Amino acid sequence: MGAFVRQAAWILLAALIPASLTAAFHPRRPVWSQETLAPGEEMLPTILSWEGSVLWVDARSADEYGAEHVPGAIPLNLESWDQLFPKFLDRWTPEKKVVVYCSATTCELSREVADRLRKSGISSVFVLKGGWEAWKNRK
Amino acid sequence: MKLLLFLLCLFAGSAFGQLAWATTEQTFNSKPQDKEVVAKYKFTNNGTKPIKIQNVRTSCGCTTAALSKTEYAPGESGEIEAKFTFSGRTGKQEKAIMVATSASPEQPTILKLNVYIEETIKIEPEVVLWQVGEQASPKAIHIAIADDAPAKIVSVISDNPALKVKLTEVKPGKEYEAQIIPDSVAQPAAATVIIRTDYPPDNPQTKYAYARIK
Numbered sequence: 001m002g003a004f005v006r007q008a009a010w011i012l013l014a015a016l017i018p019a020s021l022t023a024a025f026h027p028r029r030p031v032w033s034q035e036t037l038a039p040g041e042e043m044l045p046t047i048l049s050w051e052g053s054v055l056w057v058d059a060r061s062a063d064e065y066g067a068e069h070v071p072g073a074i075p076l077n078l079e080s081w082d083q084l085f086p087k088f089l090d091r092w093t094p095e096k097k098v099v100v101y102c103s104a105t106t107c108e109l110s111r112e113v114a115d116r117l118r119k120s121g122i123s124s125v126f127v128l129k130g131g132w133e134a135w136k137n138r139k
Numbered sequence: 140m141k142l143l144l145f146l147l148c149l150f151a152g153s154a155f156g157q158l159a160w161a162t163t164e165q166t167f168n169s170k171p172q173d174k175e176v177v178a179k180y181k182f183t184n185n186g187t188k189p190i191k192i193q194n195v196r197t198s199c200g201c202t203t204a205a206l207s208k209t210e211y212a213p214g215e216s217g218e219i220e221a222k223f224t225f226s227g228r229t230g231k232q233e234k235a236i237m238v239a240t241s242a243s244p245e246q247p248t249i250l251k252l253n254v255y256i257e258e259t260i261k262i263e264p265e266v267v268l269w270q271v272g273e274q275a276s277p278k279a280i281h282i283a284i285a286d287d288a289p290a291k292i293v294s295v296i297s298d299n300p301a302l303k304v305k306l307t308e309v310k311p312g313k314e315y316e317a318q319i320i321p322d323s324v325a326q327p328a329a330a331t332v333i334i335r336t337d338y339p340p341d342n343p344q345t346k347y348a349y350a351r352i353k
Contacts, residue, residue: 085347
């Protein structure tokens with residue numbers, strides 16, 4: 001019985017060492033909390049609390065925007081920047097917070113558009129964490 | 140001995156049956172007129188069982204990944220061809236291709252594609268803004284041409300006569316300053332500053348900057 005317990009303890013220890021190293025150093029280890037925000041990202045409840053001072057920007061394709069979008073959102077993407085950016089400027093005012101979204105957490109388009117807006121001199125630009133999926137799943 | 144055998148069995152799953160990649164990261168320097176970059180990621184099934192590539196996803200709609208077939212026998216090699224289309228992007232671009240296989244469906248291999256797209260003509264800032272009622276002082280837009288680009292600025296004009304443009308050459312042929320001069324900032328107004336270049340010769344670029352009084 002004692003030998004069995006000892007052997008089980010060794011096996012657990014042997015498993016614990018690589019598990020701990022993986023948890024600490026693996027580049028693709030799972031995050032501890034889903035609420036982690038990247039710089040410039042905001043959660044939907046926070047954005048909704050800003051109420052009327054938000055200008056929504058849809059960074060998805062024209063087809064996706066045409067099918068459905070956040071009410072009042074304007075389309076803006078890198079492919080058609082020169083055509084769409086003047087229309088964005090017509091709607092934008094400096095006191096508004098700009099919130100960019102794309103399809104889901106994994107898409108990059110919202111971050112790319114947000115970066116380009118900041119580089120263009122637009123202040124208060126945020127990315128919606130979870131993108132359109134987060135908006136669709138809101139309660 | 141029993142313990143040793145157990146541990147060997149424990150690690151066997153992760154030690155064998157993986158695809159061996161020649162490289163998982165590639166970097167390119169490109170010019171905007173290149174339009175796209177194609178990168179090939181070669182791999183070999185170094186295991187003892189066939190491996191199926193179950194899923195290939197990319198981090199951006201601008202990147203596609205193609206695969207000639209999905210199942211690879213032991214010792215067989217293949218490649219994933221990733222194509223990144225610039226579509227107006229400039230500067231440093233980092234794209235990822237996630238490859239999930241039957242050997243590790245939950246831990247996809249991440250292939251990285253880094254591309255630096257040179258900005259031939261750089262405009263900063265792209266927008267100049269006045270608030271209604273503030274002082275009607277001029278605001279500057281800087282135009283710079285990359286050192287190795289044989290480009291010239293042909294003209295810089297405003298589409299609104301109430302927001303005039305005065306162009307000054309800062310560094311001959313390479314740097315310019317466009318002063319945007321409003322007649323008045325008592326009322327909202329908008330202008331597009333049209334910057335025409337002679338580069339590339341077969342399809343000269345026109346760039347834009349914007350002036351707004353809000």
